[in-house]
Amino acid sequence: MTSKQHAMGRTPPTGGVIGSIADVLGRVRHARPSTLLFLAPGVVYLCIFFVYPMFLTIQTSFARNNAVGYTLDNYRDILGSSYYWDVIGLTLVLAAATTIVSIGVAVPLALVLRKRMRGHALVRVLVLAPLLILALVSALGLLIIWSNTGWMSKLIEVATGASVNVDYTVHGLIIFYVWLYAPYTILTTLAAIEGIDPAVEEAARVAGARPRQVLRRITLPLALAGIRAGSILTFLLAFEAFSIPLIAGGNHRPLAVVVYTEAAVFENFPKGSALAVIMALIAVIVLVVYQATFSGRWRSGRRA
Amino acid sequence: MTMLETRSQALVDSAGQQAAEESQESMVQLRSVTKYFANVAAVDGIDLDVAEGEVLTLLGPSGCGKSTTLRCITGSLEIDAGTIQIGGKDVTRVPTHGRHIGLVFQNFALFPHMTVTENVAFPLKVRRVAKHEIRSRVAQALELVQLGQLGKRLPRELSGGQQQRVGLARAIVYRPRVVLFDEPLSNLDAMLRREMRYEIRRLCDELGFTAIYVTHDQEEALALSDRIAVMKDGIIHQIGAPDEIYASPRTLFVAQFLGNPNRNAGTLTELRADEATVRIGTTTVETPLPLDEIALGSDVVLVVRPEVVRIANSAEQTRVNMWEARISAMSFLGERREYVLTIDEGFELRAYLPPDVGHALGDVVRVEVPIAECRVYPGASASVEDS
DSSP: OOHHHHHHTOSOOOOHHHHHHHHHHHHHHTOOHHHHHHHHHHHHHHIIIIIHHHHHHHHHHTBOTTSSSBOSHHHHHHHTOHHHHHHHHHHHHHHHHHHHHHHHHHHHHHHHHTSOOTTHHHHHHHHHHHHHSOHHHHHHHHHHHHSTTSHHHHHHHHHHSOOOOOTTOHHHHHHHHHHHHHHHHHHHHHHHHHTSOHHHHHHHHHTTOOHHHHIIIIIHHHHHHHHHHHHHHHHHHHHTOOHHHHHHOTTOOOHHHHHHIIIIISOOHHHHHHHHHHHHHHHHHHHHHHHHHHHHHHHHOTTO | OHHHHHHHHHHHHHHHHHHHHHHHHOSEEEEEEEEEETTEEEEEEEEEEEOTTOEEEEEOOTTSSHHHHHHHHHTSSOOSEEEEEETTEEOTTSOGGGSOOEEEOTTOOOOTTSOHHHHHHHHHHTTTOOHHHHHHHHHHHHHHTTOTTOTTSOGGGSOHHHHHHHHHHHHHTTOOSEEEEESTTTTSOHHHHHHHHHHHHHHHHHHOOEEEEEESOHHHHHHHOSEEEEEETTEEEEEEOHHHHHHSOSSHHHHHHSSOOEEEEEEEEEEOSSEEEEEETTEEEEEEOOSSOOOTTOEEEEEEOGGGOEEEOTTSOOOTTEEEEEEEEEEEOSSOEEEEEEEETTEEEEEEEOTTOOOOTTOEEEEEOOGGGOEEEEOOTHHHHOO
């Protein structure tokens, strides 16, 4: 998606990830030797820390537990059992809910923060706070203040009369996830909305658009690329969350925790590996679908 | 009931009469419009009347308040005092989207995620105009700015000139009675600027809308406007037809902002019934009476446009305002030659002469400046340096 290409109108818009991969491969083919030299460290790094472990994981996922030879049993077991489908479902629900709530928090916040009001710098730092604290510590802290006897729950109970039971519940997990992973969405959304030329929004107002129409037809479509970039991070982090659900999830165990349980607790490495492979595949599918859906809409702007 | 009726009738009468008078007079009316930025008045109590169908230019250096004035008219800036009327209706408290005016931006400000067609259709869409009507009016507007073929392109796929044409089409497509231009040509190169200037004027004449045009480019202002308002420090120094302002600048600032006149510091030595005398060094210059009241003996600035300075031929008799001068610099500028003529210590005049006039550097010639072409403004020599 380099702006130069679009400016020249040479390459037709290609879809997200696949397009970028094709793009990179195409460039490598025509690259000069020095270019390949510069690429080498990155490629070696990827091979050692990503490709080889990934290969090992895939290989292990087809192995028999405590036996020789290869088998599809691990996958058959997982995909044939409603328990694992529930785990996958829970993981997706947690990640999706976290993403949606994050966007819901990020957009209004960005719209307010871009006006240089008093104290906006402080709010910016506060947004980053969750990233500065170790997730584990954060989770424990949250658990303490949000627990049924914690002051946050008490406060909400006093204020609204309703009790929020966050101990080992799904909505409790979502609250923790949002606290930890929303900053990624908030930061990119803020950058995207602040990057919009104010004259463009003014042009819309002068053209007769009400504030609501300006938001819907101009501001949000223009910020969509940034919102998407951040929310995909939030989604993936929430999808792969481990320490939070391990501590605060109770019986609600998403994929990462189940993988850990299979591999490290039950010492069934092949099954854990198969689960990990399935998890990675789901992540890739979500990534591709997400990018294709939104990028098409944003690029052509036909919807506006 | 009857009482109420009479009362409201009277109200309508007086208001109606007033409105009728004013709407006949002016399409856009500003009264004591004031806008502060952090305690500095960017616009300082401006009164302005723009007649229907008129092209009025706000001309001034950057920071003079011309763009701010425009933003007050669009409603993008809330004014601190005064009233604004558009089409006889008070819009001072009406939000931007309810003012129904067109605005052409310096940086085009097109919607980057929409095609050309969608950009131009936007004002109609938000007004909920019927689809088929949108299609025909967008096509018509694109035709008017000669962009009929490029409807499917995105703004970033267009050149600067094409983008500004889209901006124009977007500003006129909903047929606003008032279109504002905020330095629309300053991001384009010189050739294109000239071409677009005529195009904008043509659109104004063809569509008959009232235009308020902001620029710092005096040539653009002179070529385009029915009237020019010269602004500085948030106030209007002078308003009038281009030739009128050029010929009789009301203040020194206006004189030096339009054209590039000679400015020489001198002393007012004599005031008569219809003429005055200014001394510069040991030379005396006869001038018309200054517009402002100036005490004898005070510092003044003599303003003479280079095109009125002439070199007398040797047969001519020496007259008033004819002096000997040495050609101290000379440059060839294609359609003319520019001479710097030194008459006295501290008295130099630049003169534009035809390129075929054959004087050499260092020649001593006689120069004449007709009395009627001299202008005298109050001011010390310091103000000559500035600008």
